[in-house]
Amino acid sequence: MKKRCLVFLILFVLSLSAYTQSKYTLQNSEKDKISFKLINNLIVIPVEVNGVPLSFLLDTGVSKAIIFNFVNVSDELKINRTEEFFLRGLGEGDTVQALKSSDNIFKIGDAVNIEQDVFTIFDPSLNFTPQLGIPIHGIIGYDLLKDFVVEINYSKKQIVLHDPDFYQPKKCKKCETFNLDFSTKKPFINGSVAIRDNEKSVPVKLLIDSGGSDALWLFKDKEHNINVPTRYFDDFLGRGLSGSVYGKRSKISRFSIGSFTLESVNTAFPDSTSIAFAKKFKERNGSLGGEILKRFNVIFDYSNKKITLRKNSSFKEPFYYNKSGISLEHSGMRVVKELDKKQAKMPYGTTNNSAGGNIINLSKSYKYVLAPSLAIVELRKGSPAEKAGLRLDDIILSVNNKDVHLYSIQEVIQLFYGPDGKRVRMIIDRNGVQMKFSFQLESMF
Structure with a gap:
């Protein structure tokens, strides 16, 4: 029986002040392999924080490390409380209070950073363990990805961190490499969508968001002919940093990046109130999430602003959705x-x-x-x-x-x-x- 995709969301859109640069380095080699769990299309990796083993989500949609299950591990972590911040993310609620701590020791596989900034959130309601069924203590993205060439093999559930100074790409006739654009340290890619059958494709710029389990999110935009199809249903889309996100679910005719084309793609159209902060980047048309990313083996090269995709065995699987409600x-x-x-x-x-x-x-x-x-x-x-x-x-x-x-x-x-x-x-x-x-x-x- 084919493994069916599930829907879940963790999307943080943060606006943070400047911070001290820190760097991850591989201790003993030029590359390191890390096994991960794929749960609801989300990547869960082991992360050691100040000597304490935890589980984090690897999320390309966040710029800073966050611990949001802090109340359960605070005694062990010995995190220094330094500066108070207020974070804003997706959802209909208000900002969330967090404390920024510097000079924490993060170890991910063989990669170590002794100056990692982390934002700790004390609100117990911001705990994503209940939705995933396993302990999830935090989330990390740009801080790790910027220092390596990162291969994500969704088929093998394995990440390979390469030292950029020694990385030599393998020859791959079936691979395609695309340019990445960055805004607030988050990667964006250009693609195209056709909302309805026999309709011309329109270009879109999408956040690459491994922390969202849906296939696509599109922001409604009449000017660019991005409208909700006739057949849709209203639904709960997930929970963001600032509360619940609601919107409409539908299917679009096709989605393309380069020569890769997917048809009859599950697509969510979030309510404008939930994404008001995300739309401050005016060029953004939506998000590309884990339900599409898992159909490829992916290589991120942040330093050269490149991403390489190769189809894997999941590419042709149909797009399923929750029919129970x-x-x-x-x-x-x-x-x-x-x-x-x-x-x-x-x-x-x-x-x-x-x-x-x-x-x-x-x-x-x-x-x-x-x-x-x-x-x-x-x-x-x-x-x-x-x-x-x-x-x-x-x-x-x-x-x-x-x-x-x-x-x-x-x-x-x-x-x-x-x-x-x-x-x-x-x-x-x-x-x-x-x-x-x-x-x-x-x-x-």
Whole structure:
């Protein structure tokens, strides 16, 4: 079964003052390989901060390192509180308070920076662990990427950091190299989109955003003929630094970069209030996210303002989307009853005449364990789940006759990306009362 893409968003658009330049260097070699996890099209890498092992998102859309799960690791990190800042990102909310700390030691694979600036956010609501299902402590982008030629092999889930002074590109007939433009230390690429069939393509300049799991975001612009297609639905697009982002989801006819063309591409059109800060860069028409990036193996060369793309085995996969209308998060813990698979054996000397004189006790034994609660945190109006009667804050206990704690959160969400007509059965807890629901997945296009 093909691995289906999921939708998630982490987009930060920061406006920061000048900072002390710092540099990553490879300690023992000219290159280093780092394995990563790909979760909801997002790259999760191991990062050691002041000697403490953490997990960060590698996000080309951010200029500075940020720790946003700080309250859970503050005692270990020993971060000096220095300057107070207010950060602004995507979303409908206000700025977020953060403290800037300098001269932190960051180690990523064999790459080390002993003067890393980091912005720590104390707001506990800005915690992206519940959406991804694994601990996520922070995010890093430009600070790391600027110092290396960086290969991202989505197929192997591996990053290679090359010392630019020793890097020799391999010959690659199927590769194409494109120019990058930079604004506020974020990379932009030129492409083209055709919104509808039989419609002429129009040029677009897009932020390359490995921290957004959608395929494309386009900013509505009548002057440049970037309009929402006739068939769309309103949806929750994700959560940014300044709050939730909403907009319209649809499909456009095609998207192209050079000779690479993708058809029937999932595209989101965020509401203008959520992207007001991002649109201050007037040339920007949207974002190119992880659902497209994962279809290539990518080489970033920031020092020469180049990006090289080569199609991988995911290139021709269809673009799926969540047909249920449900967005989920981990929400606290609950006690669950599990069958203990260890069966006790009775000793010799019983009256049973079974072979070997052993009696196997077949009575069921149970144990109680703690497992994350999985809650509905967004519910699309008019969606199959809403029409079936599901509500916000419902706690899911089982899906399709399988206890939900036996799934990862990604596996549960994958069930919502199935074919039209697929039935999803749930048992939920609503204020202490268990209830059963059933609905069928429906295409919105």
